[in-house]
Amino acid sequence: MKIQNDLGSDIMMAFDECPPYPSTYDYMEKSVDRTIRWAKRCLDAHQNKDTQGLFGIVQGGEYLDIREKCAKELVAMDFDGYSIGGLSVGEPKEIQNKVLEFTTPLLPKDKPRYLMGVGSPGAILDAVERGIDMFDCVLPTRIARHGTAMTSSGRVIIKNKEYERDFTPLDSKCDCYCCKNYTKAYLRHLFKANEMLGYRLLSIHNVNYLVKLTENIRKAIKEDRFQEFKEEVYREYGLNENDKDF
Numbered sequence: 001m002k003i004q005n006d007l008g009s010d011i012m013m014a015f016d017e018c019p020p021y022p023s024t025y026d027y028m029e030k031s032v033d034r035t036i037r038w039a040k041r042c043l044d045a046h047q048n049k050d051t052q053g054l055f056g057i058v059q060g061g062e063y064l065d066i067r068e069k070c071a072k073e074l075v076a077m078d079f080d081g082y083s084i085g086g087l088s089v090g091e092p093k094e095i096q097n098k099v100l101e102f103t104t105p106l107l108p109k110d111k112p113r114y115l116m117g118v119g120s121p122g123a124i125l126d127a128v129e130r131g132i133d134m135f136d137c138v139l140p141t142r143i144a145r146h147g148t149a150m151t152s153s154g155r156v157i158i159k160n161k162e163y164e165r166d167f168t169p170l171d172s173k174c175d176c177y178c179c180k181n182y183t184k185a186y187l188r189h190l191f192k193a194n195e196m197l198g199y200r201l202l203s204i205h206n207v208n209y210l211v212k213l214t215e216n217i218r219k220a221i222k223e224d225r226f227q228e229f230k231e232e233v234y235r236e237y238g239l240n241e242n243d244k245d246f
Contacts, residue, residue, distance in 0.1 A: 001045040009052060013083065014042040016057040021090040028061045035059045036073045043077055053080035055114060061086055062095050064102050071106040081112035084132070088117045097126055104131035121150060121213055121237070125230045128217055135214075140206035145199045147191045150209045154237045156184070158202065163188045176208035177201075 004012040016035040019028055039056045046054050056074035060067035074082060084103055087096045100115070107113050112134055115127050119137020127135070140150065147159040151171040156163075158170070166184040178187075178201040190198030213233070220229035234240060 001042050002047075005047045005052065008048075011081070012046070012052055012054045014039045014054060014056050014079070016059055016085060018059065018086050018089065019061060021061065021086075023061050025063055025066075028059075028063055028066055032059050032066050032070045036070060039074055039077060039079075043079070055079055055081040055083045055112075057083040057085040057116070058103060058107070059086045060099075060103075062091060062099060064099070067099060067103045068106060071103060075106070075108060079111075081114060081134075082107045083114040083116050085116045087115065088123065088137075093123075093126075096123070097130065100127055100130040100132065119210065121210070121233060122239070124210070124213065125217070125233060128221075129226070129230065140210055141203040144202035144206045147198075147202065149202050150206050152209075152236055158184060158187050158198075159191050160188075170202075170205055171209070174205065174208065174212075176205050178205040178208075 001012070001015075015038040017031045017038075019031045023031070035057065042054065046052070056077060056079040058067060058071045058074060060070050071082075084100065087099060104113055113132050114134035114136075115132045117137055118124065118127060118135050119139040124135055143150075147157060149156040149158060149170055152173040153171070156170060163184040166188075168184060169179040170182070170184055170187060171179050182201060187198055187201060189195075190201070216229065217226065220226045
């Protein structure tokens, strides 16, 4: 906590344990008890309560009763916001959504609700539908470094030979630096030549794609057409909601 205070983080995280999936009920119960104890100690150690927010982290794996216990204990401590952790660690999509549907309503509506470690378009849409406000993830930059782009027409694997002489932008609907200045063919060349610029350009694009996605989600919610927007995004990817996340 002292390090986070010294760094001046706008949002700080309480210390927690994120158990692997699957974990036994007995282990998860002990782990959550530890996370709750640490949460109280973090609150007590927090030195800059007026200028830095501190979030508690709800753990519990796939066990809903343990999730409920953890959420209730943390809400009683009155954190500035609440994170849902321990998801996107290998569990099926159905379990992740089931846990979100159960856990999010247990958290205050007037405080931020943050889903940790989730950053794919489908998972973001699913989570927003279930009441989540905030996300973070290494996914957009990690897959960019391996040559994969998120685009308005689905995933593009830029190393594929089909892009060797494709002189169109990576995404015709995108206004990022990468899409405004470089073609698929040139991006493919950069990856084939192991040029660092390729990794950077695809990272810029993927982060921009997700920023724009969340802006459009916000707009769709305000216009009361979120479900319609979600279906549009799935159609662009050529998927339906029963498919594995994209």
